[in-house]
Amino acid sequence: MFKVRQDEPDYAFIPEVEVPDVNRYGKKIQLVDQHDDLAGKSLNINGDPSISDSPNRYKQHGFYFNADNCISCHACESACSEKNDLPPHLAFRSVGYVEGGTYPNYARLNISMACNHCDDPVCLKGCPTRAYTKFAEYGAVLQDPDICFGCGYCTWVCPYNAPQLDTTKGHVQKCNMCVDRLEVGLKPACASACLAGALDFGVIETTPENRDQLKTQIPGFPDPEISHPNIRFQQTKSLPREMTRPDNIPVRYERDEQGQNGFNTKVRGNGGKPEWNLGKLRSREDPLVIFTLITQTVVGAFLILYLGPKFGLGELTVGAHPVLYPSLLLALLGIQTFALALSTMHLGKPHRFYRAFNNLRYSPVSREIAGIAVFYNLLGVYTLLSALPVLFGWQPSSLINGLLSIVGWCAVIAGPVALYFMYRIYRIKARPFWNHWQVLTAFYGNMLALGGMIVLLVYGAVLVSQTHSITHLGSSLSALIATGLLIEMIGLFFHARDLEHQGGEAAASHYRQRTTYGKTYIARNIGLALTLAATLLLAVSGLDGIAGYTGWVLAGMLMTAVAVVGRSLFYVLVIPTTMPGAFFWHNPGFQEHARETGLAEMAQVGVVTDKH
Amino acid sequence: MARQADKILNDLERAVFQSVYRSRTQRLRRITAIQILLLKHITGGLLFLWPLYVILLAVLLTPVTSRHLIYLLALLPGLLVWFYIHISGAREDYRQHVRNHILGKGFIKDLFRKS
């Protein structure tokens, strides 16, 4: 048990107060009954088997933050980092701020934020390894780094930036509510350290001493509907009409004159000029760019290979090209293996990859990986059966053919299903730029276009070398390719339009899309249109032979470049609805600057050097 | 799974622990544990990864020409990556459950269940 010292001041103890039955979302504050199976168990903190008899042990606890009082003295953050022995680049609790007004009528609103131990913890649901648990004790949402494999998906879905991905260690860590202190009746280290009467802690929906308000929103705080966070605010002082952030996120908060103190998130800045910034397209998610594109290509190519002959594409039968067909299958299997290796190595702890299936019930990541694993295995079986007849020659061919068709049809279904789950991963409320059906059209569009193109180019090469015509294949596949390109374009059109309408971080992402990456964005769009035009032109013109093939190769190269740039943009443009940072700490702009200039090489700057 | 070295505070206990830990039985059990962990992780990996070996097989089954050598070379990094992943998995389990632990009788079952 945590040792309570003899001279522990009163303010450090959680007060005994009357607790309502349910919280504002209608959820019971008493999480389990005293007699429940989950009650009366030890938290087993560092192997300590003792059980606390704290009277409110099974009630949901939460933080209280009084924004009127916070002075941004960093005591809460520091007490937390000291207690949890964290390196400078990590923080379970962070203080950011927004500011506004005109000198001397200036106001700064500081916000101290850690994990809100939500009623509906999106991190827990998103985690593929089930590293998260919402405990009946205090309602604490705890994460176990020994289970985590470092995919960082929880850091994507959490709207409060609570889970911290430690890229040096390859796992996530987060606020543990100081449950060791709670077990002996003490408030968490941060709340006990507060120097301004700003941060407090207790059973949720109870009003702490010297407080009047229990609001769920203040400017800069994401929509509480995403996860029903257990934090309550006080903010009574009048604020300027417009508040801005000190970090480089192009977002500002504007008071809603009709509403009561409500603030709307708007884009900051309008003077930005379009730039290229091609170098900045590289990010930690580079492996995912390649992984998603390859997977979509392979699924598309297999669909065409398997279904093509059934729709009159005789060129694609095994019979027509007994060597090429299995070779292409093997090649698809090869690049899919490469992609899987890449995505596995992208994990903080690749050797724990098999934990990806732990949370099929809730996590879209688990489902995606399972889906792709199923498709990959079916593709493997199909390839084995069709590419290595040597092994199965002694079996009756009807059995082989029957098996082939079962496995083939299964793979045809598994592939697109896997891609659907892949799309579900990105439907994250805390990441409005991704949270759009455009992701689905992009993924399926790429499946058709890239898949069609690869089959066309591989078969085209052989046909041309054998001086056969490629026009039939070309015109048939071009329909698929064009469809793919077209649905991607439609998706992108509506995406851009909806981003602007939506405002907030969505519009901010789009603002960056039009400014920081403006030229890249336009070039990608033109590239997409050009690919479509080239595809249609090549199909209609009936250009054949070397000339025709060269045309397709050029179109394929353009298409690949456009796809890579497009997917990279997809990852770098997202602006999460997280809390504002400060001028240095949690300012992505400064972090980038520190890495570029080498300031980050000093560990005490608190920025990790390596992006990967 | 038995006692752990870093939970011992006094010197006498530590000395007793060391002598047991260094005994022949314990050393044999640790060697067995390494083999089991490797086997476990490689077979586990195979479940996910067998298509990679299909490609390998396909290359090996066709007559060897220079072009196939190139295929083989191309496969090599993939194989190495996966091999590295399996080894790290086994190593992590070893660190967590074997090193600085006195292994009891049922350690083989424990290894499969716990890690």
Added chain:
Amino acid sequence: MLFGRDKKNPIKIADKGVIEWKYTTCGYCSTGCSIEVGLNDKGEAVASRGVGGADVNRGKLCLKGIFEHELFRLPGRGKTPLMRDKHYDPFRKTGWDEALDKVASEIKRIQAQHGRDSFAIVSTGQIMTEEFYTLGKLARGVIGTNNYDGNTTLCMASAVSGYKRSFGSDGPPGCYDDFEHTECLLAIGSNLPEQHPIIFWRLRLALEKRKFPIIVIDPRVTMFAQMADIHLPITPGTDLVLLNSLAHVILEEGLEDRAYIEAHTSNYDEFSKLVKQYDPLTASRICGIDEDTIRNVARTYAKAGAAMTIWTMGINQSTHGSDGVVGINNLNLITGNIGKPGGTSLSITGQSNAMGTREWSSCSGLPGYRALESEQDRSDIAQFWGIDPEFFPKKRGLFQTDIFPAIEAGRIKGLWLIATNPMTSMTNTSRIRKILEKLDFLVVQDAYEDVETNEYSHVYLPAAVWAEKEGCFTNTERRVNLTRNVIKPNADSKSDLWIFSQMAKRFEQGQKMHFPETAEAVFEELRTLSKGRMLDYSGMSYDKIEQQRGIQWPCTDGNETGTPRLYSDGKFQHADGKAKLIPLPFVDNNERPDKEYPFWLNSGRVVEHFHTRTRTGKVGNINKFSPTPYMEMNPDAARELGIEHGNYARLTSRRGDAVVMVQLTQRVPPDMVFIPFHYHECVNRLALGLLDPHSRQPAFKQCAVHIAPATDQQSAAIRNKAARAY
């Protein structure tokens, strides 16, 4: 429904394995927080926590204190003494004997060649009281140089001087408990939440029990200004005008405490004659605060049953810093707000032991608030130390800020710096570089060998830091508090006490005197010397101090608890027993913005850093909040110049230039920029630092600069990084 795993691993929460807590007093600022340092079973310091039962901090710590245990293992600590012949040669490692012999022989050589005062000593506010006293004994009684001062000239000299002029002696009369009793708090040039977060917390505790008006005077909208009831955004360098005008209104409207003035003050007539000239209208034209507000503040302050003023560098670091302090004292004297609960003039001090050096280091005189100018004091101390009273000079010598110009002029040839870093902390640092270059002999005694000033030293002496030794600090409210020895000094570093007494042994006169070995034995000398004086320590002992978590002097023999307030009886230290009301004519001698240099340059502290960052710049969990210098600039002004948020700008002044990252904020007015002073090669390259005529404290906060966007952002970034060794 609860989610998650059925079979859970044990919850892992960091356990630092603390087996013992040791009692200390924080070594950063002068709030004087009690800290317990946790040691693990290997004897390493792994944790810090505020002492729950300590009256000052009541279990809390600011972020610097929270990570104070990391001090012991920071990089850049000195391991062995270093020596070299020229400052451009590489250092070679050496032993203590050789290093101390060298220093002693150089001091003797320089003094023999150029006179006793040609070797100067500049100390600090960071070492323990016992060490200060021993250094004073060495400097005044053995080496005998009159050019001996502390770096407190950069922070508290104006407060000292102001207290002496008004009350006849140094010594802040109030205490933190005054927050609990005051009915109006006036804060001038003090950003309490950022500079002294724990004192701010004490204020917050008082405010949560009972609301009273907070008036903040600051040209910048600091965190304190934001939470104030009334904020006066004053024009830099004009506080004196405002203070005179407040007094004007009070006297004009008859709000003064006539009885107190008559009973306890002198010189009222001349004072009232002068403040008559500062009517609110005239004042408003100079200080930028409208006349109605001046009247409102004056009435609020004077009508409060008890009102107190706190101030920090906004007053002290000014060309009329001493006058500013006297002005505050005048205000409190005419309203009868001295020595009563909730009524006081409380200077909020900077360094952990700035008070200790004021009391005991003999920098400005002789130990125990004794003066060189007094024959009685000279003979008392000479007798106690066993030396000839004629060995003492009869007038104090140069202040720190005059020692550097004296080196420049060639009158001083050798310098001993103790725990101070003028290469970053002094104004016009390019000039300081040139001055240090000129020295025949420079000794740097510091806990960190990477302290920037070490670039010019001939001998470097590695000192132990904070709780690697034992001794006392005195805090802002005159509380003497104890630091127990927690761990042994790093590598071959030694306590400053040991270094001073070993140095004494190398002088003939020092061999005849007694230099106690332990801090506690030195403390006994302090008790004896303070008996019956204003700063009476005689009722204190180490154990008693630890038991009570600090004791406020005076604590006479037999007194159990110390004394929270001075002058409660209305008796002051001037010969007539009265406080003096001093007329303060305002002369504006600041470098004001003009066409060429159109911006005010203001500097100040940020909560995460301490002074020149030799410590906080290396603690990652603190430094990360501002790892590199920045400039607050008004966005409207920046737009006109084409300066963008997060980019670098180049500043030039009549002294030099600096490159700094820009943070656009409406915290500062359009004609002013603010840069934290902590960073090497930054704001102090630009600052002018005109000296206060009384305290010789530089005006860090008022000068004029020109600003332009850095034309090459990349080379600006390179230049900025090159100046950051930590």
